Amino acid sequence: MPPRTAAARTSVGGPLPSGALTGADERRLPRTLHPLAWWIWALALATAVSRTNNPLLLFLVLAVLGYVIGMRRTEAPWARGFKYYLYLALSVVAIRVVFRAIFASGVTPHDHFLFSLPHIPTPDWYAGIQLGGPVSLEALLSAAVDGLRLACMLCCVGAANTLANPKRALRILPGALYELGVAVTVSISVAPQLVQSVQRVHRARRLRAGRTKGLRALRGIVVPVLEDALERSLRLAAAMDSRGYGRAGRATKTSRRLTGALMLLGMCGLCAGAYGLLDASTPKFLGLPALAVGALLCVAGLRLGGRRITRTAYRPDPWRFEEWAVAACGVLSATLLFTNVGFDAAELNPSIYPLSWPTLPLVPTAAILLAGAAGFLAPPPLPVKRPEKAAK
Amino acid sequence: MIARILRGSAGAAGALALAVGTLGVATGPAAAAPQPMGQCTTRSGAVLAVDFSDWGGPIMRSCGTTPTTGYELLNQGGWRTTGTGHDGPAFICRIGYSGYKGGKQFPTAGQDDCVLTPPATAYWSYWHADPGANTWQYSQLGAMLYKPKPGSVDLWIFGGTNIEGTKGRPTISPNQLRAHNSRPTGGSRPRTPDGTKTAKPLPPGTDTGPAPERPVTERPAPKPKRDKDKPKRKPKAKSSPSPSKKPSASPSTSPGTGAKAAPRPSTKVVDAAPAADAAHDPGSWAPAVLTGALVLFVGGAGVYAARRRRRAE
């Protein structure tokens, strides 16, 4: 983002919102962190989360996410979505608990019995699944913890979306995937227009005294909206074409074929590698080696395909020390949790059967708190001027 | 809570009767009792065998009364299991016996975190052998749903299986494990050691199959012998005793039992007598409180920063 113009600065209402920033931040130049840095940080933290079922650590991760978001979030529209990720996370936990209660996973004699749901007998051939029956505290707790882990991972992704502008994030896609990014961007901006179109047509239905509800009304609404959307997309395509979208680069026919072959082989390699890693019964060479070769081919394909399109980026995000620091925070935290050094792996997954208080192992705690350091390592974000409400 | 009231009740059978009597539930909760190995015969009791050879241990076996479930058989007399976070306790992810390595459960947390369903290449597979049969059947039911027949053998082995069931079959035969005496030998029942948690009545509504068909033999329970020269084990295992390479930490061993044509001749069969559960330490609540404080501090700092920024903008 650019240095603010004088006009924009005064509209913020002060020399700079320095009052908002803590001491050290005041001296730092606000700028937007490279979106890739936030994504690496968040995905690494999500990876770390996948390692543990310890509710204490999971809550700590949530707190750290909250801290970093509180410190480095802007007021841009796309940055206001974290609460929806929280709602989603909560519903994940709730769904997990309810499912565990309904699809009884069995009650052991040692459990703390809570209540009993009506038991629905299942036929023999379906004996693997039980519906209803007694529900124990342990079952619910283990479901809740399991859900919490998933919820935490969701929140990590949500944090990345809150901290990094999704549209800028799409721009870092390699050249060969550029079309994908454009498709997403265009659909994001077209979606609100489609909603408006639907509202307009729905309102217009009354003018013809047509039905506004039911299946028959649907035709009267869908047909004009879709025709409208189709015409608009054709005009958009023409406009993009006229503005140079999809200009041929230096690619020749051979290089295009080579790109295709490389990508195909690379994808095969990635698939085989993933399969080999997950299924231990496959030959050894299908695991990491295939994955590595596949990744290599894919990278080569993307590089070659990227040359097809000659394009430059307007105001490319720089990658500086802060980006390295934020990404390193996340990666280090995940690495610490995976190395098992300095703590017992059992502490990451405390037992629910029998119930016992989870412990707070020192190294993982430190690792998660370390990820939180991104909150002050990242530069303060640029204040966003709030758009005035368009009176319409 | 009935379960809590009845906790610590000594006689499992008595407790069962009591529970059935007091609750009057149609499907009476079944509770199995741990028995010394000698109490299992060709027609009564179910033999439980668990193969610890992956961790250099023996095949441990013990005896439980029927009716029971595979799960109960595996959670009495010092045996404990752990389920997975994803599937609950019914999926047996870890098995431990208080008499083997201090009740440590295997696989260890480092080998499998028991959060998701373990891979098909390394898990506890469950095998049955019906009374008299000398072939293993891969269990089509989970441990909580399967009800061993009197005189049958349940075997848990660690490793991998394939879908056809041709790979990963047990190398030991049912006959090497099952009881061959037609009448109970040795002490009929162990005097329940203090703190032993025998199976408690299950909460109402648990589907545990039909009610007991025959009364459980109530006999004064002599203390199980823990020395090597145990009373007559009637039909001794036909196999030649295989010398144990590693002395097991088991409380009672049966030297006369071993694998016949086992590819792993080192695997010994060791009788596991009913024992007290490994002590369970519920742990301290201090870390939880500490975490709460940390969460409040870190989260609070974030909220504070966001508030200040918003006010300034």
Add this chain to the structure above:
Amino acid sequence: MITFDHVTVQYDDTVEPVLTDVDLTVEEGELCLVVGHTGVGKSTLLGAVNGLVPHFTGGTLYGTVTVDGRDTAGHPPRELADVVGVVGQDPLDGFVTDTVEEELAYAMEQLAVPPATMRKRVEETLDLLGLADLRHRSLHELSGGQQQRVAIGSVLTAHPRVLVLDEPTSALDPTAAEEVLAAITRLVHDLGVTVLLAEHRLERVVQYADRVLHLPGDGHVVSGPPAEIFRTTTIAPPVVELGRRADWTPLPLSVRDARRAAAPLRTRLTGAPIPSARPPVPSAGQPRLLDAHGVSVRYRGQAVPAVREADVELRGGETTALMGRNGSGKSSLLWALQGSGARTDGTVRVVPWGAAGAGAAKGSRDPGDVSATEARRLVGLVPQTPTDLLYLESVRQELAQADAESAVEGGPPAREILDRLAPGIDGATHPRDLSEGQKLALVLAIQLAAAPGVVLLDEPTRGLDYRAKAQLTAILDGLAAEGRAVVVSTHDVEFVARTADRVVVMAEGEIVADGPAADVIVASPVFAPQVAKVLAPLPYLTVEQASEGLAAAGTALGVAADGSGGR
């Protein structure tokens, strides 16, 4: 700069070629105006310049089109992006990104302009088009004029030698259109960009044009200087028409030139009785069909009401124009009067048509309280996007559906109404294939099938050319003559001058002026039609009116002007 060499364009679905044997040259730095009725191939001509025709649209192009030395046959539009910039009608259709700055940079990114150059050009373009304050704004928050300026800026950053604009102001209100046209002329004068411009509202651009390409409709293109071409064209702005009738030479193209030439005409007209611009309305005898008091509309979540305490009174036989800038509440008021839109406060009473007469006020009803079927028998509304109402495969089906929906006993069927409004529309045609004017007529016919006494049209003149507007005027005059009350919201002052008896001006949701058309628009610098500007202070609105005035004064317009014209 641009050369068409024996160009013929033939689309697959038409028998006649759209363009036939076109030969023309546009020199560097010219502002070239493309003139013609709808459907004569203006868009095809413009599209051929950057290769959209035939690369994108299909069809066959014979001959060669050369732009800056590049043949469009070998260069698809994307390869010409650095030479030709194209701006369409609706700026929103062409936006790829979501903020002003990114949109300006988009074309340069495609052309692989180095980042440092890009940065500089964006800043320059922001200043050139006066967009600097809006740089971080979301494109959808901008007003229409601002959006169109961004669209122009977004092609300018690529530094094209040619700018092609296809009706860039047709979706804008007069102020916004002025803003955009000012920007375009500045580009021509300051940067020497060659501009090809198609525009319906000739009165705004004709004075700036260096060359006019006239498409008479037979596939040919006539090229020449404006003063020469407009002598014979079938369409011309009012100021040119006045000049043609007065036979002024050289033909004045701007109000300024015409005003200087019109001094003798003004003297001659002074003192003469002023004929009415509109057929007389027997308003005294006409009943009040709609009576609205204190109508307010406020949408949820918006602090400022869209309409504030508006009082409206509509009489049968009268055509009212509703004017005001975009967002001044015109649409909201129309929708509220029809009863389908939101109404926060106020009363609306409508007398059913035909029930008028003594004691009619008793039978009056509020269209907001009755069912939708009832409401459309009271008030018919043609929305801004008429196609929102069309969803069937053919005109015939739409009309049949309209008859089924309205179910008015004894009323004429919708087909009959349509034939009266716009004769000769084939029943098998798909509604989307009709021209804008025909679509409007179809929707109007559908709404008239319910026989409403009050007819409201929300911006019907969008995208209509002079001929279509004249037809619309005739249609609306017909409706008024039947005793209906007609309301048209529009930005088009020339249309208002010909069509409206009364003008209501809205600003910020309030009615700021309400009176006879001549009184309201002649005095206004923004709303005054060209003839009024030329003949001020005389309250003449249209060319016909001026002709009549002179006839009444005893001299023909042409004769009067003959002496003063210096022939």
